[in-house]
Amino acid sequence: MVIVQSRDVDTSATLQAELRPSGELVVTARVASPEGSDGSDDYEAVYTVRADEVPRLCALLAVDPGELLEGLQGWLAPHGTAAAATWRAWLKAHDVAYELTVR
Numbered sequence: 001m002v003i004v005q006s007r008d009v010d011t012s013a014t015l016q017a018e019l020r021p022s023g024e025l026v027v028t029a030r031v032a033s034p035e036g037s038d039g040s041d042d043y044e045a046v047y048t049v050r051a052d053e054v055p056r057l058c059a060l061l062a063v064d065p066g067e068l069l070e071g072l073q074g075w076l077a078p079h080g081t082a083a084a085a086t087w088r089a090w091l092k093a094h095d096v097a098y099e100l101t102v103r
Contacts, residue, residue: 001016001017001018001069001070001072001073002014002015002016003015003016003017003027003072003073003076003077003083004076004077004079004080004081004083006080006081011031011032012031012032013029013030013031013032013081013084014028014029014030015027015028015029015030015076015083015084015087016028016030017069017072017073018069019054019068019069022051023051023052023054024048024049024050024051024054025048025049025054025057025068026046026047026048026049027046027047027049027072027084027087028044028045028046028047029044029045029046029047029083029084029087030042030043030044031043031044043102043103044102044103045084045100045101045102046100046101046102046103047087047088047091047098047099047100048098048099048100048101049091049096049097049098050097050098050099053096053097053098054068056096057096058071060094060096061075088100
């Protein structure tokens with residue numbers, strides 16, 4: 001599910017969330033340079049919350065597990081381009097275990 005998507009002349013940014021069949025929550029933040037550029041500023045940050053942490057995450061967000069993605073969208077979308085930073089800060093502030101992969 002796309003949480004936030006923005007595009008201007010310099011860059012495009014997307015924040016997506018996916019609940020995998022394994023029960024893991026994966027939130028991906030992508031920033032891409034405009035078409036035709038060398039792509040040197042492109043990056044992707046992938047936040048993976050293990051399945052055993054997802055029920056706690058739902059409790060902290062006060063959402064039912066079946067509504068997790070919609071709850072994330074409703075909470076993070078108003079933050080616009082700051083949504084990824086808001087997500088990471090919230091995970092840290094609530095001591096939610098996650099794995100971060102940056103490409």
